[in-house]
Amino acid sequence: MSAGRSAGEQAAALRAQAVPRGLRRRLLALVGMDRQGARLEAEARSWGAGEVGEQRTAAMLVPLGAEGWAGFYDRRIPGLDRANADHVLVSPGARVFMPDSKLWHARARVRVVRGRLAHGDVDKxxxxxxxxTEARLVGQALNTEVTPVIAVHNAPVDGGGFIVRGVPVIPADRLVELLRRNAGAPNPAEARRLALLADRVLPRYVE
Structure with missing residues (x-):
């Protein structure tokens, strides 16, 4: 499954549900008062943005494959029924990273407010x-430490990146630089073992 596919499928399903059916909803839609349809359409836009963000991040990560990195996309997370890992990466140094893509509008900055992640005035x-939670569960499945990273597309990030509660939050265009810098000393045997294990214990995500 390609990166972003599960998010795209969820967006399509929500848009289908947003189409007004039944006389009451069709009448409400005509006068702009179909709140259920508006809510579903807003959720669909959010999932659609997730799909785009994941695809952009996956494109950025392509060069790492030639450098010995193993990448797994849209993988189910053990212990979570309705959640998937956008990207799970195993470095040549046998370190595991989980970049999480966010496509947020550029009208507000991503920052820390009283120790909490925020996008403008919106608490994130x-x-x-x-x-x-996702990194902890994947780490348990692989029996190794997993480093989560929030990679933000579009929105400016304060200071060019920061750490909140141990999680790096960076502009997406800095992601590959951060990964290369933290790949660790080459350990091909252990990296291969982890990659094989990840492919086995993190099945492809299918709704």
Whole structure:
């Protein structure tokens, strides 16, 4: 499954549900008062943005394959019924990273407000909770430490990047630089073992 596919499928399903059916919803839609349809369409836009962000990140990561990195995309996370890992990467030094893509609008900065992640005035700290939980569960499955990274497309990031609760939050165009800098000393045997294990214990995500 290619990067972003599960997000795209979810967006399409929500858009299908947003189409007004039944006389009452069609009448409400005609006067701009179909709140259910508006909510579903907003959710679809959010999933659609997730798909685009994941695809952009996957394109940035392509050069790492030639450098010995192993990449796994849209993989199920053990212990979570309805969650997937956008990207799981094993470096040539046998270090594991989980970049999480965010496509946020450029009208507001990504920053820390009273110790919490924010995009402008919108609290986004649950995103930190999410990546920490996902990295912990993937780490348990692989029996190794997993480093989550939030890679932000479009929106400017304060200071060119920062760390909140141990999670790096960086502009997406700095992701490959950060990964290369933290790849570790080459350890091909262990890197191969981890890559094979990841492919086995993190199955492809299918709704």
């Amino acid at each position: 700290d649950r995103q930190v909770d999410g990546v920490l």
